[in-house]
Amino acid sequence: MAFEYPETLKYLDSHEYARTDDDEGIVAVGITAFAIDQMGDIVFLELPEIGDSLEKGEKFGTVESVKAVEELKSPVSGEVLERNEALIEAPEQIGDDPYGDGWLVKVRATDLDDLDDALTADEYKDQVGG
Amino acid sequence: MSSQTFNLYQKKLGRQGYKALIRQRFSQYTLNGPRIPSMTLLQTPLYSACVDQKARMTEFAGWSMPVQFSGIKQEHQAVRQRAGLFDISHMGKFELRGSGVIAALQTLVPSNLGRLTQGQAQYTVLLNPEGGIVDDLIVYLKSLPASSGTGWETVSLIVNAATTDKDKTWLLEYLAGTGIELVDESRDRALISIQGPAAAALLQPHTSLELNALGRFAHRDTTLLGQLAWVARTGYTGEDGFEIMTDPNTALALWQTLTEAGAAPCGLGARDTLRLEAAMALYGQDIDDTTSPLEAGLGWLVHLDEKGDFIGRSVLEHQRTEGVSRRLVGLAMAGRHIARHDYPVLYQGDRVGTVTSGTLAPTLNTPIALAYVAAPLAKVGQALEVEVRGEPQGATVVKRPFYRAK
Known part of the structure; x- marks a missing residue:
């Protein structure tokens, strides 16, 4: 199945994405x-x-499905500013808009250069087989 | 994300030697787990039909099997509300023929198979000398000498896929010298299960057998779609339903016919959540070579007073007199955390048991689990805790099954 991976995001091989919201x-x-x-x-x-x-x-949380528990890894170092309370209440909605309303936490990054070695959309896509 | 699930299971699998089982169950259940090249896997006669119906396939006991079609929750609800269709052709299928088949099997199981009449079946377990469970299985008495015309008894056994070879070795060892022939039909015959309140209505138009006259655990040779087939009123979902053994071509035609009629194709994922709501044990997870049927809540299939010696009898007699030290219980979790296989069960901070299976029960929308706990704590209403990734979470012992069909 083909999924969307926005060009504007950065990705980890452990399946997290990072969206730089503003400057x-x-x-x-x-x-x-x-x-x-x-x-x-x-x-x-x-x-x-x-x-x-x-x-x-490093691990910053877990996501659990009927089938599995997976640890979440942070793509950057920094301080948690917000967490998605609406999604905590209704986790099944995460798939409705993974890159928009499906965000998990917002972090004030200590250094955005942390994202330099993250994957581009194309690189991530190659890794998961399109 | 990293795969915590797989590591949890590795421990248990390494210890108990169920590596194949572990791999089959969990490889595709985690994002980063090992994957087995699909070319090395066995395919059931329904493999291509499942792939055509957009099944996500997984490795299970050496077979490539559908883990889900539309989604676990949807498939689960389809079975509870209407009907679902399962390819269970990977399960082990043995036919035993000869004289004294039931008498020989009596020495291997704690149930009184003498209760069986022709066309009836019994769920039971093969036991080792320590009273541990070699496998759980259903014994179907197909024909008695008088009716078979051959002087033989014919008995069918349906066993778990992961334990098919182990059971065959076990049976051949104990049946040696009896003159009983074991025919392994595991790879030649297809097995389809249709489960749910509408199962009988969907199947009836395609067979001359009066399905509603067939009681629970009854079975008959009949025809389906004009071809020879064997139908049993058994299942692994907690719903009414039928398991059908037939040749590969008929099975494929039946699969198409029943899905077109509205039975939802279902995978191993929903099979697991359905059986867990019904508190049915999964071999290799809730029961294994180290658990006795009395510990596992299967005392109802132990008929000590009705039969003579069988393998493991002395251990069960001792357990019945002295009591067991642990019991399998149902747990309802207080919060949303799922208690998973191998998670510790705690009471007042002390380890008192281990979770064997857990899921979010789709029908109940709450996390449920099966766990072995110290016998004094194995009573309904007992408050316990399950350690979920380092944090104790509240749980209560509840009655099994978690779900019962109306």
């Missing part, structure tokens, strides 16, 4: 349409508290 170093983090499809019905999200510090490449 103030704020990054929205979510998981890709491919990951959502592979996991099946998503039933539970565990996300950090506002103000928590995230480390690039």
Whole structure:
């Protein structure tokens, strides 16, 4: 099945994406349409508290489906500014708009250069087989 | 994301030697788990029909099997509300022929197979000398000497896919010298299961057999779509339903006919959530070589007073007199966390048991689990905790099954 991977986002091989919302170093983090499809019905999200510090490449939460539990890895280091409370209430809606309303946390990145080694849409697409 | 699920299972699988089972169950259930090249896998006669119907395939016990079609929840609800269709052709199918087949099997299981009449079946377990479960299976008495015209008894066994070879070795060892012939039809015959309140109505137009006259666990040789077939009123979903064994071509035609008539094709994912709501054990997960039927809540199939010696009898007698140290219970979780296989069960901070299966129950929309817990805590209403990734979460022992068909 073909999924959409917006060109404007950066991706991790562990299926998270980073969206740089504005030029103030704020990054929205979510998981890709491919990951959502592979996991099946998503039933539970565990996300950090506002103000928590995230480390690039480190676990910051979990996403749980009927089939599996997966750890979330942060694409950047920084501080959690917001978490998607609406999605925590209704995690099954994550697939409706993965790159828009499906964001998980917004982070004030310490250094946006953290994203330099993340994958482009094309690179990620190659990795998951289109 | 990284695959925590797989690591959790690795421990258990390594220890118990169910590596093949683990791989089959979980490889595609995680994003980063190992994948087996599909060219090495066995295909059932319904493989291409499933692929055509957009099934997501997974490796299961060496077979390429559908894990889901439209989605686990949708398929689950289809079975609860109307009817679902499962390809279970990967399951082990043995036919035993000879004289004294039932008498020979009596020594391998704790159930009194003498209760069986022709055309009836019994769910039971093969036991090892320690009282552990070699496999769970259904024993179908097909014909007695008087009616077969050959002087033989004919008995069919349907066993788990992952344990087919193990069971065959076990049976051949214990049947050696009895003159009983074991015919392994596992790869030659197709097996389809239609389950749900509308199963009988959807199947009836295609057979001369009066389906509503067939009781639970009854079975008959008949015709379906004009071809020879064997129909049993059994299943693994907690709903009414039928399991049908026939040749590959007839199975394929039947699959098409029944899906066109509105039975939803279902995969192993929904099969797992359905059986778990019905609190039916999954071999290799809830029961295995180290669990006895009395620990596993299967005391109803242990008929000590009705039969003579069988493998594991002395252990079960001891457990019945002295009590067991742990019991399989149903748990309802207080929150939304799913208790998964191998998660620790706690009471007042101490480890008192282990989760064996868990899911979000689609019908109940709440997380449920099966777990072994210390016998004194195995009572309905008991408050416990399950350690979910380091955090204790509230759980209560509840009655099984979690769901019962109306």
